[in-house]
Amino acid sequence: MRLSLLCLALSSHVIASVIQLPLILQSESQVTITSGGNALVSSEALQGDIDVENLLDRAKHLFELAKLSTDDYAHPTRVIGSKGHIATIDYIYSTIASLGDYYTITNQTFDAVSGNVFESRLVLGSHVPKSATPMSLTPPTSNKKPVFGPLVLVDNDGCEQADYPSNISGAIAFIRRGTCTFGEKSALAGKAGAVAAVIYNSGEGSLSGTLGEPSPYHVATFGLSYKDSQGYIEDLQEGKSIYSSAYIDSIVEKIETVNIIAQTKGGDAENCVMLGGHSDSVAEGPGINDDGSGSLTLLEVATQLTKYSVNNCVRFGWWAGEEEGLLGSDYYVSMLSNEENWKIRLFMDYDMLASPNYANQVYNATNEVNPTGSEELRDLYIKFYQSHNQNYTLIPFDGRSDYDAFIKHGIPGGGIAAGAEGVKTKEEAEMFGGTAGEWFDPCYHQLCDTVDNLNLTAWELNTKLVAHSVATYAKSFQGFPERSSIESKVAQKPFYWRGHKLVM
Structure with a gap:
């Protein structure tokens, strides 16, 4: 595996041991590159660039990276602090860096538990x-x-x-x-x-x-x-x-780990559409659906986006430590100044997009209890599924993924998923196919969350929806509400989850 700029920063002795990220990493470093002058992005064009075979190839590579942890954990995993996760960070970073002069890349180091x-x-x-x-x-x-x-x-x-x-x-x-x-x-x-x-x-x-x-x-x-x-x-x-x-x-134990942020050099930097997925897995398995499917979707969309120009900046985030309690996204938002917070018009969360017993799930993010604009984003997802003659279900917007910190800091948010440990009902089996009475992802947080655990039909459709969401807002925020406050109505709402773990 070739070494990226990030891996060079890790130093050779760390690559050899990689139980935790090295102290020599600076808290934040950047590689800045400029964007080209291509045709303006459109939803139809960006969706047309999505090839499920590219996604599958990325998933196979990610599983090979998870295997690097086998000596330490007795099985493949990409949990933070493992060789598999450090290699995942390197893969994301080096892929974005190889795209030429389109993105500014930031690696943000933080302490994690x-x-x-x-x-x-x-x-x-x-x-x-x-x-x-x-x-x-x-x-x-x-x-x-x-x-x-x-x-x-x-x-x-x-x-x-x-x-x-x-x-x-x-x-x-x-x-x-x-x-x-x-x-x-x-x-x-x-x-x-x-x-x-x-x-x-x-x-x-x-x-x-x-x-x-x-x-x-x-x-x-x-x-x-x-x-x-x-x-x-x-x-x-x-x-x-x-x-x-x-x-x-x-x-x-306390370790160090890394978020990766990539922002288009082009587009209005005062009005950014942001999307994210987490780069880590649980210790129990390789996490190729959770959240390899989401993080690789971001990587593929970011790659294809370089063919186009944008009116509004697009910012991608790959969060570390989601499985330990949303650590990376929490840290990222906590470090934003009010001025930088204000530049993010909305945040879109993409976690688990290829569940084998899938449903098309849309977070039921309403403006009544969330930052204004969350409902408009929800409706964009719904209209996409409807336009493709696909059924959908609404699921609770309850703080179980990386949107949590954003909506608590006044940033409109939402997202889609294909399902985790929830049991598919008879009605949902009639809507989406699959097996009633089984989990949407029977390998959720388990060793069997491998490449074989991916539903490619669901993954392709959902990646096209991600591309649609990016292209829509990269082109225009027309009709989307202006940011009104950094304070959030959801700030006092009790949350019982930190990521996928109950806290109370």
Whole structure:
């Protein structure tokens, strides 16, 4: 694999070890190039340039990059800090740099939190609950060995120190989900002297989430389903003793990783259309659909766009650390001055565009609760599907992907997806084909998210829609609302997700 300008900055010893990005990377560096004077972009022309075989070739290459992590993770992955992810960043950067004089490229380095659970086991009384799942970014149990103690029921939702009884010291805290974040509950349990914590769901279903930003007070923490928790709650309320054990072997560490930003040199720099996808995968697999499909779509559209001139600038973003809690997009938006924030007329999020059991999903972003312009973007997607005689469904705009930071800072946003862990209904199977009762992506966040996991029909259609969205706004913002505020109506709205992980 040839080395790009970015890899040269990483230095040879880092390419050899690449467990984390090197400290010698500057916080932000740029390569500036100028644009040509080609014909003005049109939706029809840019869509016509989309070739699914190009997308498939890129996906095959991305899987080869994921394999670079096999020695360290025992399987292909592109999780941040891995060789597979650093190679992904290099591939994106070098591809854009090879396009000549069309884009200004920025690599933006930032601190991130990375975690991995190697082994875990929870025993409550004499039973091993099947739904027990370690929280993301959980610390290990003491000395990475099993800890033992009685299971102690915490009062209320465990969001106040007073909710933790005196006998919690040396025990395993049993905490109901609700009111505050999982991280706060774990830290309060740790402060009270608990050796581990189990947070059980307050409603139907299993519970898998993240503790978020590490705290020195966090203890090893599991999530547990509502169903599995009920018998233990009844026994504890009756005063029965449940001697238990918990074991987690995990690591939580600070690393450095990189966002890649590419902006057209041409076009009105005061009025930019921005789109993004994340460059990383989960540790459990190579992430060729999630979000290889989105990030490679951006790369292909950016490549084809160089054939044309634009009236408004187009800015592409490849975010790192989405799977760890939207880290890259959060950092990017947080670093924008008010002046730079104002230049972004809208942000379009493209995450998982090729799910095998797909549906054409459009985020239901309304102006009532989101920055004005979000609804107009939603309607552009709907009209595209309608014009191609395609069905579509509206899905919640609930903070589960990289649009989150943008809409919280007043920037209109939206996007499309082909589906993740949700179960396809009978009605959706009639609308889109596929199999009712199965996930839209049965390999979501798993080792089998490989090239074979891609639905090329869905990917081609959705990439053409991405091209349509780019060409439409690169040509004109006519009819699209002006930015009205950097403050957002969504800022006070409670969000229960950070990316694809529950936080509360």
